[in-house]
Amino acid sequence: MFKKMTSALLVTALMSPMAAMAQTTGAPQPQAAGQAVVKTVAAVVQPADQVFTNAVVYTVDRNRNIAQAIAIRGGQIVYVGSDEGAKKFIGKTTKVTDLKGKMVLPGFIDSHTHASKTTGLIYSIDLFDGGSVEEYVATIKDFVKAHPNEETLQGRGWSNPVVPGIGPRKEALDEIDATTPIALTSDDGHSLWVNSAALKLAGITKDTKNPEGGIIERDPKTGEPSGTLREKAMDLVLKKIGGYTIQQYKSGIEEYQEKAVERGVTTVRDPDMLRYPNVLEAYEELAKENKLTIRFRNAVTANPDKGPEQVAEFVKIRERDHYPLFQVNAVKIFMDGVVEGATAYLEKPYEHKETNGELIWKVDNYNKTAAAADKAGFQLHVHSIGDASTRIALDGMEYAEKQNGAHDARHSLVHLQLVNPQDIERFKKLGAVGIVQPFWFMQEDGFYDEIEVPYLGQERAEKEYPMKSFLNQGVHIASSSDYIVTPEFNPLHGIQQGITRIAEGETDPSKIANPDERATLPDMIASFTIDGAYANHVEDITGSLEPGKKADLVVLDQNLFTTPATEIKDVKVLLTMVEGKEVYQAQKVEKK
Template identity: 85%
Template sequence: MVGKKLTSFLLTAALMSPLSAFAQGTTPAAGQASDKAVTQAADIILSNGTVYTVDRNRNWAQAVAIRGGEIVYVGSDEGAKKYIGTNTKVTDLKGEMVLPGFIDSHTHASKTTGLIFSIDLFDAKSMDEYVEVIQAFVKEHPAEKNFQGRGWSNPVAPGIGPLKEVLDKISADKPIALTSDDGHSLWVNSAALKLAGITKDTKNPEGGIIEHDKTGEPSGTLREKAMDLVLSKIGGYTAQQYKAGIEEYQHKAVERGVTTVRDPDMLRYPNVLEAYEGLAKENKLTIRFRNAITADPDKGPEQIAEFVKIRERNQNPLFQVNAVKIFMDGVVEGATAYLEKPYEHKHTNGELIWKPEVYKKTAAAADKAGFQLHVHSIGDASTRIVLDGMEYAEQQNGKHDARHSLVHLQLVNKTDIERFKKLGAVGIVQPFWFMQEEGYYDEIEVPYLGQERAETEYPMKSFLNQGVHIASSSDYIVTPEFNPLHGIQQGITRIEEGQTDAAKIANPEERATLADMIASFTIDGAYANHVDDITGSIEVGKKADIIVLDKNLFDIPATQIKDAAVVLTLVEGKEVYRLKEAK
């Protein structure tokens, strides 16, 4: 629990908002209603609630009426009575909070597959624990030709990363390939290196790094594009396995109130797209996906024509592909994020995965074809190059409502924040990371970046102050627990849970308000994914993507937000989750 002084400060700064329009004596637009005859009964009415609509005026209401999966009324309990018919299901919420369904604007939903069918290291915290988990999996799966997994953490093995010798002791003849928790490094054994033909003489591929030990031999860690040297040989999961993973993700999502997401892994891994298409045809999708296709830096603008065909054949209401994903740089913990000034410990600026001119032309081609750009950018130099490409696309194609997005934004030059607004670019951030995390901040971020840069990480309020749309996301499975309520809390406090030292608040000037954070997971998330016309707020005419919480977030301390529970989740008026009552 945060200390009394810090708690008081946080509450004063971020949480002193009106409890409701009704509490302030203001009625929200006298009750919104559709143009249809009010005598037509609703299918569902949620009454006696504390409804935060997140509409343009941030109105509050008491009741919501739903018909045919759409919202037909928002207003007072008295006004909702007109919509009650013989078959109307009326739920007395007894004051519980109602919000639009949460939107996770960057989440690797399909990677849940790996948690089911491969080695899961996310819960292990040391090299000894990694070895224990890997040994157990190898022993339990003797028929496997190779072993894959994910979840090891860079702070456990900083510098050149974990060594191949550790894995060689577990399996000397079968390849082992384990992706780091951030997805930007690969830990392999000697058999995997041999399979890929990697020796001490193998040159780094463009946009990648083969780490070496003191003898000059490959150490067993591959960064960024070097990962593909092994992964392309090992292969991946089947479409059926991906289906199972996506369905498991959906169960997790609705429990957390997540109703719309963007998975950016189409074409990056074989069979992911096929799995989504299959689930859509089989009517097994329960939440809305607006996914992105990963572009190949070696193929340039020519690949956009194929992306158009993929988009055209996927127009299911719950599954569409509307963006092109680009990896512009790597990550700080791997020293591959592309920085304006060199790293303190390596004296290099990191890795730029795309050639700027190829990126510009690809960005322009994607923009012309009506795709959003969805660009991974961690470093300040990378972000400038990304914005240059978006500006080039605008010059080539004219200004329009593109809503291109930059994802992560760990370091951003202040002068570039103004360019976001000018270009209409959207920032997609991960508030779950807004803290001086133990094992990362003092051990990696400060030594790698220097104190001054480390103290400016993960801006958010600066973007909001410039009028830039900021959408929040989890980057699951990089963030294993992706509950948006936790993200909302972290965006407000920016301090590690249980920490009471105010000096440990990460970049405190960037703290957002509760209203800011809710918007980033709802209406601004909808804006970022081009679905704000159908979801993101509780308004008449929009889809009934609605969640109910057991607590009013405006009534509790910021440090307790993550402990609120999702009671009910509706997607287009269909109940997809209800919290079981304790016996």
């Protein structure tokens, strides 16, 4: 029953029933029964602070071992193994919890989430629940009535499929308030709906040229700005309107943390440092005040109007912000836009208009900035939707490697809606990481038939969002939500969507989105745990349940391997721990 090891460390193993691995999706069994090997940190056993027993502990370690028990001391895992072996760690003051067959996983990692944008949901107009311009207008009117003295009105959440083409018009907002500037960001964050007062504030007229990397949508008859701004054109208004205060951002981040731990999320990357005023300062204050409850490994946003000289500022930020739960270790690059705005940068033109989209960075400037960030030890964290954008992003990473030499950079590309198959091999060669949003892996109502097929054509639309192709090439793939673009960011929902790739309630097999790219359950769990840790350079402390790592874990009310794939999203998080601290508990579980 036990696998021998030439070590003084205590070695235990347990048998995991074959039935525990039954999965309707045909996911491979992570580890054969009787082969799970675990060890303690030291031969001399000291009592643990807490021990969980009688559980299905899916470790997500190198061998995908399954155990029964886990012991924690001083915020670290000191034992993973059998119930019998765990007895050595139980002392007079040890808190022992019988999980009665419930599942334990590493804490979930969301590798691209706009946590700080929760602030906007608190202090501005929330349009996410609207499904028409009329509903948006009604929501805005209610907000204006409740906030009659605002100098500007801001909000987020309108959807491009509701108003395709040139987007929503300024006239609808002018009828609400023609004198107070109104600026409303789309749900994907890449377009801005404004009224005439906002256009006037920014000095945008019929004669204003599109800024590089941006589009001012115009009335097709008059040429006047119609009320929608895309990509860098948004900044013309946003810079004039201003943002939220440090205290408001602190409140938003704290509210996000409450949402995160309820969903079992223990580590995230927020890529919005420096893109908006006061976000970085809010994180810094929360870190100093010990008010962070989950781990943040954030990214500063590089300005495409600047070059490699800006990296020196990023280094100073990284050096001063080195807290256990808050660090800045990446540089965010917006390489292109989004398909729904026809701003994602494609190898071939869009079907509905003569454009390949918008490349936000000049190639030479991107290459030099990428090389400078790489030399300074930062990860690149590149927003890339289109296939041409991804190729250029990879070219820049290759340029950086030639300039600085190969090293464990783990530069990442985020979203990857369309990817040339030839470039997937380059990810592996360059050691690049793909960060995807499995929540979007479906033929989504209102998007697929109304936006993606008409804009991209059927052939390209059918090849969206590859994942299994990356995994087959040995590329590390980390999952994320891109919250607040994805309002409900429960990783269990993302795991389900990555396996099924079909909309909830849909049974027609032809509605499976790019079915060859369906991942297995072990694939998806790894993408939200150990591969997410790898993507954020924290796999030495989290991402798997192994002795010596931080006790970041989540307890689920069901074993995912015996749960039908279409019901994974309904599994409940009962307990979330970060470094051994209980940061969320849904209900009391029996203690011995």
